[in-house]
Amino acid sequence: MAKLGAAAAGALLLVIILIAGAAAGVASMFGLGSDSPPSATAAADIPTDYLVVDMQAAATCPGLSWTALAGIGKVESDFGRAKDQVSSAGAVGPMQFLPATFDEYAQPVPPGGADPPTPWDPVDAIYAAARMLCANGAKNGTDIHAAIYAYNHSDDYVNKVLGYAAGYSTAIGDTGAPVAGSDSTVVQKVLAYANAQLGVPYEWGGNGPAHGQGFDCSGLVQQAYAAAGITLPRVATDQYHAGKILPPGTPLEPGDLLFFGDPQFAHHVGIYIGNGKMIDAPNPTTVVRIEDYHWPDYFAATRPTARG
Numbered sequence: 001m002a003k004l005g006a007a008a009a010g011a012l013l014l015v016i017i018l019i020a021g022a023a024a025g026v027a028s029m030f031g032l033g034s035d036s037p038p039s040a041t042a043a044a045d046i047p048t049d050y051l052v053v054d055m056q057a058a059a060t061c062p063g064l065s066w067t068a069l070a071g072i073g074k075v076e077s078d079f080g081r082a083k084d085q086v087s088s089a090g091a092v093g094p095m096q097f098l099p100a101t102f103d104e105y106a107q108p109v110p111p112g113g114a115d116p117p118t119p120w121d122p123v124d125a126i127y128a129a130a131r132m133l134c135a136n137g138a139k140n141g142t143d144i145h146a147a148i149y150a151y152n153h154s155d156d157y158v159n160k161v162l163g164y165a166a167g168y169s170t171a172i173g174d175t176g177a178p179v180a181g182s183d184s185t186v187v188q189k190v191l192a193y194a195n196a197q198l199g200v201p202y203e204w205g206g207n208g209p210a211h212g213q214g215f216d217c218s219g220l221v222q223q224a225y226a227a228a229g230i231t232l233p234r235v236a237t238d239q240y241h242a243g244k245i246l247p248p249g250t251p252l253e254p255g256d257l258l259f260f261g262d263p264q265f266a267h268h269v270g271i272y273i274g275n276g277k278m279i280d281a282p283n284p285t286t287v288v289r290i291e292d293y294h295w296p297d298y299f300a301a302t303r304p305t306a307r308g
Contacts, residue, residue: 050070063140063142068144073095106124191273194224218234246301264298
């Protein structure tokens with residue numbers, strides 16, 4: 001029964017792809033927008049360090065979604081969890097590169113990668129995979145199917161990768177309650193901006209790379225909402241008082257701001273993305289990252305997109 005269900009799902013997926021026709025249409029259908037926030041499935045399945053590198057590497061190729069890289073990482077090694085990462089064909093490492101193919105796409109050495117680069121290093125391997133996809137159709141979303149097919153010459157492989165990619169993607173992140181009406185577009189922009197900053201170093205008073213700086217928590221929030229056309233104050237306490245304060249027990253939605261400390265002094269703020277997670281810039285020893293928001297001194301959330 002399970003095998004039949006899986007076969008039926010795979011067949012349906014293939015039919016959908018064939019009906020869709022154009023590769024750009026396929027990318028759109030599977031939620032492969034390059035700025036797609038992670039779903040609850042992604043947050044639960046993808047190790048945070050892999051998720052960050054997938055997003056950073058995808059950003060080097062306009063039109064390439066991080067979800068496609070994540071789909072390949074899942075199929076090839078379950079994000080490095082697979083015990084045997086040497087194939088019968090000689091492919092190695094978490095992204096299963098033949099050494100000669102890896103060498104073709106290994107340069108330049110990415111931030112945090114091994115030097116000299118190696119297909120065994122996740123950072124090196126994911127960036128090399130992004131370059132390979134980009135060179136074979138992923139750039140500007142031209143033909144993601146062809147790009148993945150070039151990675152492994154199998155339609156079944158392509159379908160499997162796209163299936164995982166679809167599960168990792170969502171229009172506005174994982175919800176409990178949907179974002180209403182036109183607010184969804186605002187939230188998409190906020191989360192897309194915040195996701196693009198993953199890995200940026202913390203800097204107190206920082207307003208981000210566009211200003212030649214890192215981020216502190218409220219700087220990230222202010223710039224993310226500014227990217228969506230909403231002006232917020234600069235510091236966390238003022239941001240708390242500027243938004244609609246949600247009554248205790250209100251289901252959180254992606255884009256809500258989460259505050260820590262107390263109403264008189266909010267010492268920290270993060271952006272909720274769903275599944276109990278937030279994007280934030282925590283402290284000088286860290287970078288912009290995704291983490292659990294259930295801190296002991298969490299006290300309230302606000303919704304800057306709320307009307308009225």
